[in-house]
Amino acid sequence: MADDFIPYSRQEISEADIAAVTDLLRSDFLTQGPTGPAFEAAFAKRHQVAHAIGVASATAGLHLGCLALGVGPGSVVWTCPNSFVSSANCALFCGAEVDFVDIDPATRNISVEAFTAKLEAADRQGRLPQVVIPVDFAGLPCDLAEIRALADRYGFAILEDASHATGASYHGRPIGSAHADLTVFSFHAVKIVTTAEGGMVVTQNDALAEKIRLLRSHGVTRDGALMQRVSEGAWYYEMVDLGWNYRLTDLQSALGLSQLERMDEWRERREAHADRYDALLADGPFKRPARFNDRVSSWHLYALEVMDHARASRAAIFAGLREAGIGVNVHYIPIHTQPYYEKLGFKRGDFPNAVAYYDRALSIPLFPAMTTGQQDRVVDTLLKLAA
Ligand SMILES: *Cc1c(COP(=O)(O)O)cnc(C)c1O
Numbered sequence: 184m185a186d187d188f189i190p191y192s193r194q195e196i197s198e199a200d201i202a203a204v205t206d207l208l209r210s211d212f213l214t215q216g217p218t219g220p221a222f223e224a225a226f227a228k229r230h231q232v233a234h235a236i237g238v239a240s241a242t243a244g245l246h247l248g249c250l251a252l253g254v255g256p257g258s259v260v261w262t263c264p265n266s267f268v269s270s271a272n273c274a275l276f277c278g279a280e281v282d283f284v285d286i287d288p289a290t291r292n293i294s295v296e297a298f299t300a301k302l303e304a305a306d307r308q309g310r311l312p313q314v315v316i317p318v319d320f321a322g323l324p325c326d327l328a329e330i331r332a333l334a335d336r337y338g339f340a341i342l343e344d345a346s347h348a349t350g351a352s353y354h355g356r357p358i359g360s361a362h363a364d365l366t367v368f369s370f371h372a373v374k375i376v377t378t379a380e381g382g383m384v385v386t387q388n389d390a391l392a393e394k395i396r397l398l399r400s401h402g403v404t405r406d407g408a409l410m411q412r413v414s415e416g417a418w419y420y421e422m423v424d425l426g427w428n429y430r431l432t433d434l435q436s437a438l439g440l441s442q443l444e445r446m447d448e449w450r451e452r453r454e455a456h457a458d459r460y461d462a463l464l465a466d467g468p469f470k471r472p473a474r475f476n477d478r479v480s481s482w483h484l485y486a487l488e489v490m491d492h493a494r495a496s497r498a499a500i501f502a503g504l505r506e507a508g509i510g511v512n513v514h515y516i517p518i519h520t521q522p523y524y525e526k527l528g529f530k531r532g533d534f535p536n537a538v539a540y541y542d543r544a545l546s547i548p549l550f551p552a553m554t555t556g557q558q559d560r561v562v563d564t565l566l567k568l569a570a
Pocket residue numbers: 239240241242243266267269270318344346347368369370371380381382
């Protein structure tokens with residue numbers, strides 16, 4: 184990578200982060216020590232939730248979430264086509280059937296209108312979903328109050344994929360603290376807070392938390408209350424369910440705990456960059472991300488749509504930006520159009536708004552440490568190519 188390359192996203196590692204990881208390496212526990220629970224407690228406090236459970240990745244968290252909600256063969260799970268493949272794969276891991284709800288072109292999240300219509304039809308056919316996985320695309324929270332009302336009416340559980348939404352809030356409450364039954368965050372290096380790889384599942388529900396903790400670690404327990412037999416001694420443990428090794432290590436948790444302190448400052452800086460993009464690109468041939476005053480985005484991505492009156496195609500603009508050393512990206516190829524999902528019977532035209540959005544989508548660089556000079560270079564290059 185050239186020195187002047189501007190990535191679309193970049194982690195921010197401070198000297199304090201390095202010291203925290205170094206201290207952990209000198210400590211007694213690289214995993215399953217006190218730092219995992221300390222990170223979980225800090226994350227839970229910041230998100231105003233009763234339980235936060237560290238996991239190996241958001242993908243692992245979504246898998247555990249499906250399992251804890253009872254998803255299995257015969258279950259139906261719905262999610263959003265405008266997401267990373269994990270949002271749907273987690274249901275397939277459990278042997279369930281997956282379907283999608285098209286997006287609202289304004290939010291780029293699940294459309295409440297399409298969702299309501301699909302639920303009414305599914306109700307008539309006796310094929311209601313057991314779990315729905317809404318995705319807070321780019322860090323903008325979904326229409327959570329409306330989705331909760333539909334969940335209460337039709338009896339499905341909400342497993343929110345908030346991989347983009349660490350630090351976001353909705354109706355004045357942190358994401359994960361209300362509305363969803365379970366909420367999953369990602370700490371992959373391109374995400375907002377990072378542990379290199381990692382994730383967190385949060386919930387207000389004690390029983391779901393207990394189930395996820397158990398399944399995260401082989402279905403094995405040393406907790407007498409969960410055991411089926413009388414303990415045979417201090418060595419004794421029981422496997423009471425079939426689980427995985429989906430733990431987050433103490434080494435990763437040390438980094439996460441240190442990063443968490445800067446989460447709110449980062450969100451503000453991301454928003455300031457987004458505000459500036461909005462102003463500088465106002466006259467360009469783009470649709471900019473919509474704003475909603477009842478929710479606060481974490482601004483994981485700044486995703487534009489290249490409109491038909493642009494001077495060049497989205498593909499040409501993308502190539503031109505990459506050539507100029509600007510790390511643009513496209514989020515997302517709709518999940519249902521992937522070859523694996525086409526083999527399951529989905530057709531490109533099944534979710535037309537997600538496909539129309541994808542055909543125009545362009546994520547331009549956005550990360551907290553981005554400078555005004557870097558941002559100007561992105562804007563100038565983009566306008567030269569497109570306007
Ligand atoms: C990154 C991402 C995931 C997967 O996260 P991992 O931690 O890499 O497993 C899932 N869903 C969405 C929307 C994501 O952006």
